[in-house]
Amino acid sequence: MKIIILGAGQVGRTAAQHLAREEANDVTVVDTDDELLRDLQDRIDIRTVQGNAASPRTLELAGAGDADMIVALTNSDEVNMVACQVAWTLFGTRTKIARIRSQAFTRRPEIFVSTEGEPPAQLSGFAVDMYLSPEETVTAYIERLVRYPGALQVVDFADSRVRIVGLRAVKGGLLVGQPIRAIRQHIPQVDARVAAIYRGGHSINPEGDTVVEHNDEVFFIAATEDIRNVMSEMRKAEDPVKRVVIAGGGNIGLRLAQKLEEDNHEVKIIERSSARAREISEKLRGTIVLNGDAADEELLVEENIDSADVFCALTNSEEANILSALLAKRLGAHRVMALITRPAYAELMQAGPIDVAISPQTVTIGSLLAYVRRGDVVMVHSLRGGTAEAMETVAHGTRGGKVVGRAVEDIKLPEGARIITLVRGDRVIMAHHDSVVETGDHVILFLADKRHVEQVERLFQS
C-alpha cells in the first residue's frame, strides 16, 4: 500500500515507523522541517518530501497521484482537513485519515464525509474517511487505567465487550504461586484466559500448569464485566479509586478531569500557567484547579498527595512528567502514572517507581494500523511499548481453508502468536485447543513478536 503521512511530529513519526516496518507498505512523509525529515529518513526506509502538507504541489511531489492512503497528522486540524480535501479533489485518493484534536469539530461529525465506498455525487463536507483524535483516545485509555487499580494496560476489543488487561502479579493475589489451571476452581462462573506472561522481560508461553509468580507481567483476556474478578486473582483486591491528582491542565488533563468528575471522583488538577488554570476552571465543575508547579514538593504535601489514590502526570514535557511522578510517589501517592513518549524512558521507568508509563503514540496508532492491515482487521493494539501486539480480525472463507473450520490447535500460526478468544455474534468464547473457528468469527490473537504480523495477516486473508 502506498501511504503518505503528513506531519513528522510525535504521532507522524510513530505512524511512519510502524507502517514502514511492514514490508508491503511504501511510506512517504511530508513535513516543513527539513532537518526532522533527514533524521527520520536516516533511521527508517521511507521517502521524505519537504513542504506545506496541504499544498497541491507538495502532495503531488509526495506521489499523491497513485497513493492509496493519506494520513494527515500535522498539528493543525485545519491543515489536516484541507489536505484530505485536496487529495480527494485533485488526486482521488481512496482513503483519507485526518487527525482532529479540537472537540469543536469532533462533536459535529457530519462535517466529515467518507468517500471510500460509493463516492457521493455531491460532497457535503470534508472528504475525510476517518478521523483520529489522539487526545480523546489517550484520555479514554487513561480513564480505563484509573478505573482498574493495578492495571498496566487495558485495551478493548469487539466493541468493548472483551478486554485485555496487563498487570503485574503481586503476592496476595489468589492465583500467584499457583498454576494457571487453578483459576477455574477459584472463579468457576468466569471464563478468562491468560494470553501471555512476561518474566524478567522475557515472554514465557502460558500453559495450564505454568505457575504465576510474584512480579510477573500477566496479560489476560476476559469479558468486560468479569475484569475485576480476574484482576483479584493476580493481586489483592483494591478499593475503587476515589481521589485523583492530575498534573498538567492541557487537553488530555482537562478531558480526563471532565470524565472523572462526572463519576464523582475527587479530582485536583495542577496547572502551571495561571491563564490556562483560569480557562480550565471555567470549564470544570467539581474539580479543584490549582495554579502551581507539579514538581513543587510543598504544594503536593499541602494538597494531601499522600492520600491520593492516583497521581497522573500529563504535561507536555515527559521529563517533567517523570520527575513529578517520582516525587508524588515518594510523598506517598498510592499509584502514579506518567505520560512518556520515548519508549526508552518508558521502559526505564515502568519497572521502577512509576507504576504505569503511558505511551500516547502507541495508544493512538492502533486504529490506524487496523486500517492499513490486509485482510479484515478490526482492531489492533500495541502492547508493552510496541513490542507485542493484540489484534482482532474476522475469519472469512469456507470450511477446509487455512483457518475456517479448523480447530485452534490445527491452525498454523507463527511462533509466539496465539488465538486467545473468538467472538461469535454476541457470544464470547475463550479459545481452547479444540475450539473450531467458524466463518464470520472475530478472532482475537496475541502476538508476542510483532515481526510475525504479516504471516498472521496472510493466514487470515485467504
Place this chain on the structure above:
Amino acid sequence: MLAVVHVLGSMLMLFSIAYVMPVVTSLIYADGLLVDFVAASLICLCAGALLWAVTRRNKRELRSRDGFLLVSLAWVLMSAIATVPLLLAIPGLTFTDAFFETMSGLSTTGATVLVGLDGLPPSINLWRHALCWYGGMGIIVLVVAILPLLGVGGMQLYKAETPGPVKNEKLTPRITQTAKALWFIYFLITVACILSLKVAGMGWFDAVCHSFAAMALGGFSTHDASVGYFNSVPIEMVLIVFMLIAAMNFARHFIAWQQKSLRTYATDTEAKSMLAVIGLSALGIALYVWHAGVYPGFFTSLRHVAFNLVSIATDCGFVSENYALWPAFAPMWILMLSCYCANTGSTGGGIKMFRTLVLFRQAGRELMLLVHPQAVRPVKIAGQVVQNQIVFAVLAFVVLYFGTVVVLTFSLLASGLDFMSAFSAVIACINNAGPALGIVGPAENYQILTDFQTWVCSLAMLLGRLEIFSFLVLLTPSFWRK
C-alpha cells in the same frame, strides 16, 4: 566488522551469477574458456559461502559506519576475485596488471594494460565490458536491488556508493525499489544503445561490448585502436548521444520514463550546463585544431574533436584519434573538462557538474557580499536553495579531491615517471576517464607502468569511483574507535 564480512559473503555469492554472461559467450563462440569461467564462478561462490558461513553468528542490522567499510571492501574484493578468469586465460599476466584491469573495468575507468585486444578470446573481452557495466550503475546498488538486505542498512550502502553531494533523494519510498528503478532504466537505455550501434554498422558482439562500455562511461574497447578501428561517422554519432545520456542523472531519466515526457529535463540545470560547456568547447577546439592545420577541413576537425572531447569529458574514454598529437591546448582542455562535466547520479566520475555549479555560485555570492555586505543571498541551483551544509561538504570534497591528486601525482613522480604522464594519469584515473597523456596517452596504454605505479593508479580509480569520502573515512582513527 564481522557482520560486514557476513554481508560481503552473500554479495560474493551473488556476484558469482555475474559470470553467466561470459559463460554464454564462451558457449556461442566456442573459444575454449568455458571451463575457466565456470571454475572462476565456483571459486567466487565458494569464497562467498565460506565468508558467509564463518560469520553466520555475527549477523545484525548494518549501521551507517558499516556501510563505508562494506562498500570499500566489496569493491576491492570483487575486483580481486574478478581477476581469476583473466589470470587463467592470459598466460604471463601478473596479478598487479589483472587487478588494474578489473578495477579499471568496475570503476568504469577504461584504462587497459592489455595489448592485442583484437586477438583476445571473445568471452574475456565480454567479461571486461560486463565488469564496466556492473560498475557503472554500481555493484552495491545492484546488490541492494536484488538482495532484500537490510532495510535502513541498504540506504547507508546506497549513500556510500552513489556519486554526488545530495544523497538523500530517493525516487521511491523503499530503497530496494529505488535501486531497482535505476537498474531498470540503465538496462533499458543499454538495450537501446546496442540496437542503435547495430544499425550504425557494428557486429552484434562489438555492439554489446561497446554499449556496455558507453553506458557505464567505462571506455573499454574490443580493439587496440578503440573506436578509431571502425572509422565510421554514424557509430561515432550514436556513441556521442549515448555517452551524453549516460553522463546525465539517471534519476531524471527514470522520472522522464515514469511521466512519459521530457519535461523534467527542462529544469535540469546540471545537464544543461554540461551540454553548454561541452558544446562550446567542441566548437572552439574544432576551430582551433583546424586553424592549427591538423586536419584539412573544418568538418573533419569537428568530427574528431567532438567524439574525443565528449568521450573524455564525460569520463568515458573511447578514442578515435591520437589527440595527444594536437596542439597542447586541446588535450589539456579536454583533460580539464573530464574533471567536472559528468552529472550527479550519472555513471561518470570526477567532481561532478553540480559541485562545480555550487562552487561558482558560492564564489559569486562572496563577491556580491563584498559589494552589499548586508545582502541575504542563498546559493540556488535550478531555483532550489542549496543548504549551507551541502556547500561546505562540496568545499571539503574539492579540497580532498585536489589533495588526493597532489599526493598521488607526487608518488608517481617519486617513482620516476615524467610530470606530464604522472599528472595526467592520476587525473584520468581519479576521474575514471581512462586515457591520459605522455607515455600513457590515447595511443598507448598503461602496460608501460611499473608495478608500483600500476597500484597507485588502481588506488586512484577506487578513490575516484567511491568519491574519496567513503574510502578515506576508513583511514580516520575515529572510524575504528568503538
